[in-house]
């Protein structure tokens with residue numbers, strides 16, 4: 001399973017999803033709004049993450065852990081309300097904070 005497949009599975013109903021993913025509201029609507037190729041995520045998806053999701057923090061930290069510290073690695077999808085570009089910026093912030 002590729003990282004993208006693994007990440008896409010978060011947003012897809014599955015009996016194999018562990019823990020917090022069972023409470024992910026996006027699992028009920030599928031991955032289409034959370035994986036876009038344009039980089040323009042629907043407002044409804046962003047709103048769901050920030051205003052309707054009780055597991056947003058776990059979602060974000062799962063993505064950050066899966067994507068690792070690499071600033072060049074592939075990032076895909078909306079996780080924890082953060083776009084791939086925003087998560088990369090967050091990784092830079094965290095790296096700089098650790099180095100300080």
Ligand code: SF4
Nearest residue numbers: 024026049053059080
């Ligand atoms: S933060 Fe967004 S992508 Fe993550 S589980 Fe919640 S609704 Fe889904």
